[in-house]
Amino acid sequence: QVQLVESGGGLVQAGDSLRLSCAASGRTFSDTGMGWFRQAPGKEREFVAGIDRSGGTFYADSVKGRFTLSRDNTKKTVSLQMNNLKSDDSAVYFCAQTPRVAFFATFAYLADPKTYRTWGQGTQVTVSS
DSSP states (O other): OOOEEOOOOOOEEEEOOOEEEEEOSSSOOOHHHHEEEOOOOSSSSSEEEEEOOOOOEEEETTTTTTTTEEEEEEEETTEEOOOOGGGOOOOEEEEEEEEESSSOHHHHHHOGGOSSSEEEOOEEEEEEO
């Protein structure tokens, strides 16, 4: 059974950086897509970033240029580097994993929460202004 464990959240000031990590257990990782979503109080869960098997990355417009997603298939981890954080970035961040997928994915595929089979418990990110 695959499990995802997020880490790296915390309380920072606007303009600061944080690095979130997600560690996966289980036999499959390199043949899956990975994504990060976030959910603020009273709001729906929204797509933040996704990465396909080729290492191709996709970002929400709100984080493009500030966030960078990467994966390490050897360590079965994905990392989300978040720079120039804003108060609007405050949310619980969730890591998610797709089932086995084709080598190249599309934005529409990775941005759809229904694509993902496994979710982590989430890590809180709070940005004070």
